[in-house]
Amino acid sequence: QVQLQESGPGLVKPPETLSLTCTVSGGSISRSRYYWGWIRQPPGKGLEWIGSIYYGGNTYYNPSLKSRVTLSVDTSTNQFSLKLSSVTAADTAVYYCARHTGLEYAFLVWGQGTLVTVSS
């Protein structure tokens, strides 16, 4: 049973870069043809997809965030990562990592989420 766990700073200052890592346990990123995604949820608001990365390295981004987002996969540590640059208070949210089997497919496995606050 694969499990995902987000990790990273809970507080980021504007306009620095937010960096989060999702550790995959119970399965290998490099041996499975999955997509690995990031979704965020501002306090009291709805879900927003940030982007997804295929195990082979292809990336897909939300157009509204594309200029600030970088996704990567590290098969040696079985982790994938999110970097969001030039953050503002509007980027304050719970950030989730999740797994799906294709871009048109549902996110069937989610991490528990981590709250990131952007504040000086």
Added chain:
Amino acid sequence: SFELTQPLSVSVALGQTATISCGGDDIGSRNVHWYQQRPGQAPVVVIFRNSNRPSETPERFSGTNSGNTATLTISRAQAGDEADYYCQVWDTSTVFGGGTKLTVL
């Protein structure tokens, strides 16, 4: 960009049937997925690809998708069904509906 429209809130009497809609241009031609999110928890998929239930989802949950509206139906609503529900599709990027808060009275 593609937009999905959900009612902000839906109320249902205990034991009755709740329906939550998700509107979008020709959404019937796309695969729609539904998530349940309880307070303080991560979303959990309850319906995938329009009408398929994960093994963990009770049979009381069902989904349909046709034309410009996808619908999540919850039969015999229970107190434990109170949650936020989100629909999701892929259209050159992943799009979520704004979410619907289900209240069981």
